Amino acid sequence: GPQGPRHLRPLLDTVLDALHTGTHARGGPLPTGGPDTVTAAVHDAAGDLLPDRGDPDALRTLVHAFAAGAADPAHPLCAAHLHCPPLAVAAAADLAASALNPSLDSWDQAPAASALETLLTRTLARETGHTDGLVTTGGTEANQLALLLARETHGTVRLVHGANAHHSLPRAAWLLGLPDPVVVPAPAGTLDPVALDDALTRLPGPRGSVLVAATAGTTDTGLIDPLPDIAARCTAHGARLHIDAAYGGALLFSDHHRAKLTGLDAAHTITLDLHKLGWQPVPAGLLTVRDAHDLAALHHRTDYLNADDDTEAGLPDLLGRSLRTTRRPDVLKLAVTLKTLGRTGLGALVDQVCAHAREFADLVHDDPRFHLHDRPAISTVLFRPAHAPDPAVAAVRRHLLTTGRAVLGRARADGRLWLKATLLNPATRPDDLRALLTLVHRTHAEGPR
Incomplete structure (x- = not known):
């Protein structure tokens, strides 16, 4: 109605502030601790979802918890799925x-x-x-x-x-x-x-x-x-x-x-x-x-x-x-x-993520510590630590998830398990790609936990 924007504006400030504080609290692409820790944090923030008396701070509290416990597709090390960072204008x-x-x-x-x-x-x-x-x-x-x-x-x-x-x-x-x-x-x-x-x-x-x-x-x-x-x-x-x-x-x-x-x-x-x-x-x-x-x-x-x-x-x-x-x-x-954005603007974003995938594949190909499955057709790269058995590849991925340091997918191809990087973030930088590869190597080198 006519008064809608006036009522909505202060709530938007609350939401944007809570998104900022929640993202800062998370500190990475994924919350640390794994499913049990995240569930406990959500339950603690939510409390009684249907109290007798309402909570005026519920918007700030729950948006903060939502952001703190989110998988953030806008983070350059969140690259597991066909799960893109949405444009601000969208x-x-x-x-x-x-x-x-x-x-x-x-x-x-x-x-x-x-x-x-x-x-x-x-x-x-x-x-x-x-x-x-x-x-x-x-x-x-x-x-x-x-x-x-x-x-x-x-x-x-x-x-x-x-x-x-x-x-x-x-x-x-x-x-x-x-x-x-x-x-x-x-x-x-x-x-x-x-x-x-x-x-x-x-x-x-x-x-x-x-x-x-x-x-x-x-x-x-x-x-x-x-x-x-x-x-x-x-x-x-x-x-x-x-x-x-x-x-x-x-x-x-x-x-x-x-x-x-x-x-x-x-x-x-x-x-x-x-x-x-x-x-x-x-x-x-x-x-x-x-x-x-x-x-x-x-x-x-x-x-x-x-x-x-x-x-x-x-x-x-x-x-x-x-x-x-x-x-x-x-x-x-x-x-x-x-x-x-027009066709040119959207095409430029497509070109950027495809270029990121080619660059990441080059890094994997040139690093003897890794095996590359194939050159990317679009923006997906499959790779794995060299000489690692499938259980070790799966363990690397899960450890990165539960420590909140990186979000990688998994795929089975040619009878083997691979780590999957699905690069959909146009803002990803070359340093981010190198950091991801280094993180995977260190996690694998540390061995079973």
Whole structure:
């Protein structure tokens, strides 16, 4: 309301102060002590969460504890997951979305938000070579929707995916009651087109009864499947193609890296996720579609949200834009980011993190104390202490976590366990990369604890 900003401003000062003091108290990328210590600190700060009398200091107390116990993706040594540091401008836009609190299930709850969502989804769809798109909570929901649209368009479909595919794809097939997926080998970390061709040759059914899912940016290694070759095999066999580009999709913004996604536009549906390589607060996913008519499968009528006479009178029908009813306006932070940075600004951020990954890989490659798995395809680097057995690699990671000194991921490739650095922070410096490598070496050299 009219008085909202006046009431909110002092609370923002409280939040920003508590974020500062909590981050200072943490002192590193992760709180020290491990799960038991963090849980005890949260319980101590929270106390009775539903007291008889309210606590006027609750905002400051709990935000401080939240920050002190956070994994901070803005810290250069927090590099485990596809978990990016959000841009300040995106976080600020998200505050406005929360304050206004539109719900995108009917036009009378979200007039401007619904218009902006249409602009945003079509803008990003055009980047992929598609015509329209839906805002989702992330890659998992987008992948689930892709399978649902395929099923509703063609009847029961059989999912075919590489052994490197994200776990959300077979899980979506299970959730939708589809037949067990066919898993195609990915011996080099990417889907093998020859093995795919063999699988498609053996599968019965009419055209469109098979859905092939390819990946543009795997979670473990960041590798991109050979999209043009896969698309050609799908065309030859009449199979529908979905590409999970939750990680790699933002390469479209970069003039230097865009070519890695050649063949993306051949897909019927594409998953994007800009809270990965897009620097957005969670959630910020999308599903784009080549044929907007596929979205008709989501049409649903309920009188209090999209009555026929209201729709005929010109009120937009929003209920068919998602499987969810209540939807927050995540579109605002995305639109503000695109407008503020433009394609050049976003492309520069993509180029920076990819360059950081190449630099870190060079450091690993040139250091005889480490083994490098491979050169990075996007911004993920797998490495391990030389001659270390898998249990020692796992122990190094866990010790870094529980001491709060660094946050690294883990991945299994070529039959071995690797440490995973997912570099999504454009502000990372060369000294930070060297410090991370030194920290891993010292932790390994200290031996078991």
